[in-house]
Amino acid sequence: MDKTRIAQSGLNTFLNPDSNCARWFREANRYIPYCTSKANLYMLPHPLCLKGGSGCWATDLEGVSRLDCINSFTALIHGHAFPPVVRALTEQLSCGSNFSFPTAAELSLAKLMVERVSSIEQIRFGNSGTEAIMMAIKAARAYTGRHRIAKFEGAYHGYYDDIQVSSNSKPPHWGPQDAPASLASTGGIPEHRVQETLVLPWNDSDSTERLIIQHKDELAAVIVDPLANRMGFLPPKPGFLEHLREVTRTYGILIIFDEVISFRIAYGGAQARYGGDPDLTAFGKIMGGGFPIGATGGKKEIMAVFDPGTKGPRILSGGTFSANPISMTAGLAAMQALDQKAFLRLEEMGNHIRNRLNDLFKRSGQSGQVTGEGSLFRVMMVDRPIRSYRDTIVPGADERCYRLFVALLDVGIMIGSNGLGCLSTPMGEAELEKIEAGFERALDMLDKQ
Ligand SMILES: Cc1ncc(COP(=O)(O)O)c(C=O)c1O
Structure with missing residues (x-):
């Protein structure tokens, strides 16, 4: 997979060689194999390092805050520092x-x-x-x-x-x-x-x-x-x-x-x-x-x-x-804090965002779809209906998903590098609009890469 073609026109200042993240990476790499014990993380030239979070926002070492739609691999249903x-x-x-x-x-x-x-x-x-x-x-x-x-x-x-x-x-x-x-x-x-x-x-x-x-x-x-x-x-x-x-x-x-x-x-x-x-x-x-x-x-x-x-x-x-x-x-x-009402609200937001993102994929002409249930969503870079695990395996899909993930970081949205995403209870209409706008711009960036 070509991980070098990465978006860097907006918020991805962490990719600059003199950024705090770049310095952290050089030092962390000396002490920890590939800089971290976190799973499933491999980015070139190096990953993002975070310094904190509050509600549905997480902030990197450069001080850039992004809307956190991965929430510690879906673990934080109430966002950070609830x-x-x-x-x-x-x-x-x-x-x-x-x-x-x-x-x-x-x-x-x-x-x-x-x-x-x-x-x-x-x-x-x-x-x-x-x-x-x-x-x-x-x-x-x-x-x-x-x-x-x-x-x-x-x-x-x-x-x-x-x-x-x-x-x-x-x-x-x-x-x-x-x-x-x-x-x-x-x-x-x-x-x-x-x-x-x-x-x-x-x-x-x-x-x-x-x-x-x-x-x-x-x-x-x-x-x-x-x-x-x-x-x-x-x-x-x-x-x-x-x-x-x-x-x-x-x-x-x-x-x-x-x-x-x-x-x-x-x-x-x-x-x-x-x-x-x-x-x-x-x-x-x-x-x-x-x-x-x-x-x-x-x-x-x-x-x-x-x-x-x-x-x-x-x-x-x-x-x-x-x-x-x-x-x-x-x-x-x-x-x-997770009563029936909270689940219902998350589900409504989830249905809304999945529908909107699927519309965006259709309009953009990019191969892909957004699946999921409740507060969970998953970007799958395949057009065909998914009826089995094997339907998800398409040449080039992983690479395109990775490029979308980095483009989303560049416009202020964090999802998993494999396309996994989720909503959290501190989110509301304003955040859903940000997610939608972010995807629109990121899909547009993919076209131009
Ligand atoms: C469905 C499922 N089962 C088990 C695990 C393992 O959980 P943990 O990462 O807490 O060990 C995960 C982790 O993502 C998972 O998604």
Whole structure:
């Protein structure tokens, strides 16, 4: 991908060789591989470095503020420095940040989650979405006594070995559409681990059933992201999840929902909208109010594997910072501020912006579309209807998306370099207009590059 053709006519002063960002990069690169521990960030000549944020704005080291439409990879549904979170944390910080025994803050967030999400009766906290998925996989293995898991091609579930498989598959190695190959999505995973994971084609009920039946005696669980980001948030086809539930139930296989991102779309999560009756659900991102969090919730009988006193199978899990009162308190304040009304407003804004941006793409003559649900949107640089992960893979699309991302930075809008974006509660009509105007200018800049 050619990452050198980057827009620099307006706000992208961070690209100047004598900018604060350029100096930061030269120094950071000496101490940290490619300057940062953040994922998915590679920009030439160097990335942007931020010094702070407030509400829906984030400011770089040059003092340039941009409208933040990526919000810490969708985690900050209330934007930066949300006052209820800041107030609650100021109080909590003065009472200590973590202990070797539980605190009441853990119970408060657990109760809120169990009351909100109908499929979960108990919940257990960790520090990231990756950890939540890892806990769910181990729980499923312990509970069923089986070792393999299945996932859908193109779905990303964090960076645990078993699930960094076929989340970014490309031709020619990706195998047949109705029996996708198990491919490592990164270096560092032993091939036998990769082959342990069965890969299924999303929204293809017949093939999914056939593959599950072929491996039924080994499968502990099927992991489902009901709204997978990398597939352009392609929702389940009517009947797909019900069929999957029926097949898995027949063979004693668990369903794990990954709601690390999709919990953003509705008060009770994506499962409240699409059903699916999962046995376990992994959460993260918005549930932490901007602080590290992950959680695995589910049916009591299965969650018993986390109980050290249980008579049945059990697993050892939990780390030094699991359920720390800072993340619990921030999460509680953020979630309490997200009532049904807040979700409705975010959804209306999301529908509006997706429609407007799609109109802009049509008018601009650029290949692309904007997909998503609720407050989530995703720019996909393809024209054809997206019915599967494979429809999103088009030569040159990643490069054009990257160029749009940099052009948007130049006009004051931050989205993810892969086209991922989201809205936040501090946004209103004025911000939606800015997003629209920014996209109009950025699409125009692409034409001229
Ligand atoms: C759907 C999904 N699952 C899991 C994860 C992993 O979460 P984390 O980055 O908190 O480890 C992500 C991260 O983006 C995600 O999008």
